[in-house]
Amino acid sequence: MNAKQWSMLLHFSLLAGFVVPFAGLVVPIIIWQLKKTEFPEIDDHGKVVVNWMISGIIYAAVCSLLSFILIGIPLLIVLGALAIIFPIIGGIKANNGELWKYPLSIPFLK
Numbered sequence: 001m002n003a004k005q006w007s008m009l010l011h012f013s014l015l016a017g018f019v020v021p022f023a024g025l026v027v028p029i030i031i032w033q034l035k036k037t038e039f040p041e042i043d044d045h046g047k048v049v050v051n052w053m054i055s056g057i058i059y060a061a062v063c064s065l066l067s068f069i070l071i072g073i074p075l076l077i078v079l080g081a082l083a084i085i086f087p088i089i090g091g092i093k094a095n096n097g098e099l100w101k102y103p104l105s106i107p108f109l110k
Contacts, residue, residue: 003039004095006031010045011091014053015084025053044099047109048090052102056083059104 017024
């Protein structure tokens with residue numbers, strides 16, 4: 001596999017959490033750490049993915065707290081949709097050789 005394919009797989013691996021609990025958190029980090037020295041461009045994709053993971057956890061926590069006043073429920077639904085849509089877009093862009101920074105992602109890692 002080449003760098004574009006590994007980058008695409010890195011983004012798509014976020015979706016593994018919908019099949020196996022916590023796999024969407026573990027698998028992307030493993031791919032990123034194992035392949036970033038072999039393919040330096042994967043390091044940038046890995047940072048984008050981890051930034052989104054951390055941001056998503058923060059957003060989910062805030063939305064869960066807001067669920068007590070009912071506004072958090074539709075926000076959790078939107079967040080769930082974005083958790084599917086963003087990795088798909090990121091994976092497609094990565095396969096085209098582009099680095100796509102997820103909107104709404106807080107840049108913890110630069």
